[in-house]
Amino acid sequence: MHQVKLADNIYYLGYNDRRTHLFENIWPIPNGVSYNSYLIDDEKVALVDTVERAFIDDYLEDIDAILEGRPVDYLVINHMEPDHSGALRAIVMKYPNITLVGNKKTFGFVEAFYMKPVNTLEVNDNSVLELGKTKLQFQTIPMVHWPETMVSYEETNKILFSGDAFGSFGTLDGGVFDDEINLEFYENDIMRYFTNIVGKYCPHTQRAIKKLAPLDIKMIGATHGPIWRTNLDWVLSRYNKWSTYTTDPGVVVVYGSMYGNTQKMAEVIARQLSVRGIKDIRVYDASKTHKSYIINDIFRYKGFIVGSCAYNNAMFPNVENLITTVQHMGVRDHLLGVFGSFAWNGGGVKNLMKFADSCGWEMVADPVEEKGALKAEKYQKCIELANAMADKILAE
Known part of the structure; x- marks a missing residue:
């Protein structure tokens, strides 16, 4: 498979689900959906979220192809919903010394869904994890759209790993970055993802937008949909509009x-x-x-x-x-x-x-x-x- 990089040492690991008919067994996804994870290859190796369990085999093979036998040191858990934590148990079994990184609400979900975690690192707002030349800063954004949700900000390349925020329905059909796709085609799936999945939590979304505003963000890597590196204002302005219930005259x-x-x-x-x-x-x-x-x-x-x-x-x-x-x-x-x-x-x-x-x-x-x-x-x-x-x- 093609290796897709966000930066010299940061890789995109994403998989297209074209078979599932209903997201969360409720919402139609005729255009499918992607599951996005990210790997940071530094002095210490970190995964940011995982993928849905149907893709575990491909996921582990692709990690091996990048690391060539090196272990993964950290798994950063921005969001515990099973479409993103589905490979968590497989990762822990393959890398038994791995440290799970999350906030105080994360690890209860890990135990409820998978196992009692052994090696953990609890982080809070503004906590920093140093991997070498790469540093991850954390901010919690609860109820966007689960209570344990947080984001990870990579300070060197100014990449925000945003969990479900700024995500989208729709598979990535060749193009992975926003400037490689026709945004007009994706706009309805991006909005429907927001209104169906995140829309109940508009006030929390507004708080998250304000909380993240001081960060100098050059790229956004969500857990669904395209990676935003060129048209950040396009998605940020829409999230701000939708989460303030701003409507069109129809x-x-x-x-x-x-x-x-x-x-x-x-x-x-x-x-x-x-x-x-x-x-x-x-x-x-x-x-x-x-x-x-x-x-x-x-x-x-x-x-x-x-x-x-x-x-x-x-x-x-x-x-x-x-x-x-x-x-x-x-x-x-x-x-x-x-x-x-x-x-x-x-x-x-x-x-x-x-x-x-x-x-x-x-x-x-x-x-x-x-x-x-x-x-x-x-x-x-x-x-x-x-x-x-x-x-x-x-x-x-």
Whole structure:
């Protein structure tokens, strides 16, 4: 295999997963995902994170090819999630004298997932590990997105090994560095990775960005996705935007419909939004589109209009699943509209209003609910709902 270097003595060890369909067994990854580890070959040898266990054999072979029999002295554990610590046990078995480097929360996870660690080095904010000419400085960034998460800053070449922060879905198809790939192609996977995986912890992400701001960072090596060496502002500015809930002037319309009546309401609303000059409108059937993609656009656009038919006196199940996830994510600062229909009893709109009451978003109009097929009166109410949303969007 090609050896990829970040610096004279720092190697990229990354592997493309094109087989897994669901990341964390939840989120679709049609473009796959990469698992990235890094090796520092100095007077002392250090690995920074490992890889998913499916790649252990290739990982150990590639380490051997670089070190030619030398042992690994340190394993720096920035993040303990198993897609990055999956080879930890294999590394410890191959290098029994290795020292595991982590913060005070790290080693409890090591014991819980793998084994009771023997040789450990506990580090804190601003701790430095000297490997020779290479020095690693550590900073904890808890809840981005696990409590033990930290980053390692290589002082000589000014490389930030950032764990999951600034990562991405998508395999690295030949290009490993950001200036070797088409960023436009990767942008949606980068955002979806943030919104699906890190997005619940936006306030913690903001704290991490501020905490790391004093560092002179020339390169970022995340545990997924490309290595950033040229377009750092591209990814840093986007993370700052997304983690402050800064949105674009568009509207996401989502509906759950059994027999098409609630869908007709969604179509009326969407058309009127367009008539009013809203360019970015995304209409989703909650039964067809995975919530991963819908949540991504909810983060992206200011307006959210959601509709549900009644289903056993409750919300339509796929709408309820989406709404539960949005609540879990803690998304803030949006404009909200609600609509729906029922046949013999209500439940869809009533339960959507519980979400409206709890989420803290601004309701742009009263909810619109129709019995059976869409008729003239509620058709006009759908127009008014769309107009109220457009008025708010266009005024910002």
